[in-house]
Amino acid sequence: MKACGRWLFVAWVVAMLAGTAYGVERFPPPEFTNHQLPATQFAPPRAAAMQYVDVALLAGALGLASYLALVRRSRRGLFFLAVASLAWFGFVRHGCVCPIGAIQNVTLALFDPTYAIGLPVIAFFVLPLLFTLFFGRTFCAAVCPLGALQEMVALHPVSVPQWLAHALGLLRYVYLGLGVALAATGTAFVICRYDPLVGFFRLGGSASMLIVGGCLLLFGVFVGRPYCRFLCPYGAVLGWLSKVSKWHVRITPDECIHCRLCEDVCPYGAIEAPTEGLQPEAMPSARRRLVFFALFLPILVAGGALLGRELAVPLSMLDPTVELAERIWAEDHGLVEGTTDASDAYRNTQRPIDELIRAAVLQRDKLAWAGGAFGAWVGLVIGVKLIWLSRSRKQVDYAPDTANCVSCGRCFWYCPQEHIRQGWIGAEEKDAGRTVTLR
Amino acid sequence: MAENQRKIDRRKFVGDGLRIVGAVGIAGATGFWAGRRAEDDDNLWQIDPHQCVACGNCATHCVLDKSAVVCKHAYAMCGYCNLCTGYFEPDANELTTGAENQLCPTGAIRRTFIEDPYYEYAIDEPLCIGCGKCVKGCTAFGNGSLYLQIDQDRCMHCNECAIAIACPSEAIKRVPAGKPYLPKDQNGGPA
Incomplete structure (x- = not known):
């Protein structure tokens, strides 16, 4: 049997010399006298109808979440829906x-x-937006699986200082801008690539994904919903829609008694305390500040755009075409040794290298534009945030901050007035205040 | 009081205006996307076997523990060789089904004698890990009848395919649900 080894070696050499990568019929298929060729089996994909089932379930869950949050006012119901x-x-x-x-x-x-974008994908994108426009962020409360998972681990929330929460909250917009810039240029879907929790849903994933996800959840025990508040790009969009929503979760069904229980229980720092508003003597300085920030805004946007264009090179490192073109260029100029699978594959297609380089340059130009738009966006976000923070409004009662409130229902669940409405406690017990135990 | 009333009215007016603009915007955008999408609206990931270089990334980069990629056999293209370069190690001692002679790390290829001198090779898909070793052997020296495909039944349909990112030859592309596989013996030559 040594002979066959040698035969095989000869075959290798011959094939090497022939050197074609594609399947040519080197060995003509035989014509059998008495043998039926088997058919290759292909498992069909899961029925496309399933996607529409998901859309229907999403719509149903959104409706139910809105009903539970706004009409039934049932924290328990919301929790079970989240599960x-x-x-x-x-x-x-x-x-x-x-x-x-x-x-x-x-x-x-x-x-x-x-x-080609699928109709179910459009529906998944649009339905929560529409519901939020009318009912606030009930999607975040009990429909989003990422939110639900974090809701479940928020066991010992501490309050994040306002300045830190505002600053970290800007990250959502940065992430949104980055995701959109890279998706628009067809470079990468970074929001999916760096989704920290999807590894848990699949019960498996790369070590880095599981470690980051685990850290996030551990962090989430002490800081409620860190992904939703500081990273979620969709949450940033929903926040703005929630701000103008037709209806929104109300804390008290009746008059606010300023017991502060809601502020105490909200793990997300989304309760606005009563403020006096601006005092007349502070008016001129506040107005000056507003004018300054309004003038500063275009500078921030322009500066951001200029800086953003510089991002073209680092962003293009995520692009496979640019990466491959750089590699091949480096190989051709003797800057690196050896070849990679990718460069070999490209060379084997016999397509000219110039074509690849041109495509890479084009892509980098596109990324320069996208980077500029991203930088301008970041400037705009910072500028608007500064203006937003410098305005002041008189507020009498404790009320949810509609942009950041995820309608989780804890505030009304703790509200003594709600307890009276539900008949859990008598009206006279209310004055006994915080000693009332919750049922 | 009247002042207050006006303020509330103004806020209500602005709020309603923004809501209407938002709703019309979202509805309009939906219509735009729905009108713009292609005929077959569904997108599944699939490997173009003519672009595949059998690098082995499919076995290791899928988000599933056992990759959704499996080897398929285009029987009509196969030469039914006794000396199958997709089945045997390059320096095999004997042309037998002994594990030490096989290229496949999981023994997922079944070799059956048909008639002298022809043998048929079939993939035992539950064992196949999609490493592409056999594909490489078959494509380099044989007819190239073995090729990798994504098993659509097990694919998670991730929004961004993790293997596609790692693929050196950009062989993974989106295909319509009506045509979920790209069988090598049924679609043209190299793209």
Whole structure:
């Protein structure tokens, strides 16, 4: 049997000399006298109808969440709905496609006419937006699996200082801008690539993903919903829609008694305390500050755009075409030794290297534009935040900050007035105040 | 009081205006995207076997523990060789089914004698890990009848395919749900 080894070696050499990568019929298929060729089996994809089932479930869950939060005012109901959403959209459907990631599909569809976006994906993107426009962020409360998972681990929330919460909250907009810029240029879907929790839904994933996700959840024990508040790009959009929502969760069904229980229990720092508003003597300086920030805004946007254009090179490192072109260029100029699978694959296609370099340069130009837009966006976000922070409004009662409130229902669940409405306590017990035990 | 009333009215007016603009904007955008999407609206990931270089990333980069990629066999293209370069190690001692002679690390290829001198090779998919070793052997020296495909039944349909990011030849592309596979013996030559 030594002979066959040698035969094989000869075959290797011959094939090497022939050197073609594609399947040519080197050995003509035989014509059998008495043998039927088997058919290759292909398992069909899961029924496309399932996607529409998911859309229907999403719409149903959104409706139910809005009903539970605004009409029934049932924290318990919201919690159980969150568990169900986590189970279905998270563990059964493995968190794909989710509205957060759908931002990128929608963006790519907007910029690349050849990219076909599925109707279910559009529905996943649009339905929560519409519901938020009318009912506030009930999607975040009990439908989003990422939110639900973090809701479940928020066991010992501490309050984050206001200045820190405001600063970290800007990260959402930065992440949104980055996700949109990279999706629009067809470079990468970074929001999906760095989704920290999807590894848990799939019950497996790369070590870095699971470690980051685990740290986030551990962090989430002490800081409520860190992803939603500081990273979620979709949450940033929902926040703005929630700000103008037709209806929104109310803390007290009756008159606010300023007991501060809601402020105490809200793990997300989303309760606005009563303020006196601006005192007349502080008016001129406040006005000056507002004018200054308003004038500062265009400078921030322009500066951001200029700096953002410089991001073209680091951003293009995420792009496979640019990466490959750089590699091949480096190989051709003797800057690196050896070849990679990718450079070999490109060379084997016999396509000219110039074509690849041109495509890479084009892509880098696109990324310069996208980077500039991203920088301008970051400047705009910072500028608007400064203006937003320098305005002041008189507020009499404790009320949810509609942009940041995720309608989780803890505030009304703790409100003594709600307890009276539900008949859990008598009106006279209210004055006994905080000693009342919750049922 | 009248002052207050006016303020509330103004706020209500602005709020309603923004809501209407928002709702119309979202509805309009939906219509735009829905109108713009292609005929077959569904997108699944699939490997173009003519672009695949069988690098082995499919086995290691899928988000599933056992990759969704499996080897398929285009029987009509196969040469039914006794000396199958997709089945045997390059320096195999004997042309037998002994594990030490096989290229496949999991023994997922079944070799059956048909008639002299022909043998048929079939993939035992539950064992296949999609490493592409056999594909490489078959494509380099044989007819190239073995090729990798994403098993659509097990694919998670991730929004961004983790293997596509790692693929050196950009062989992973989106295909419509109506045509979920790209069988090598049914679609043209190298793209």
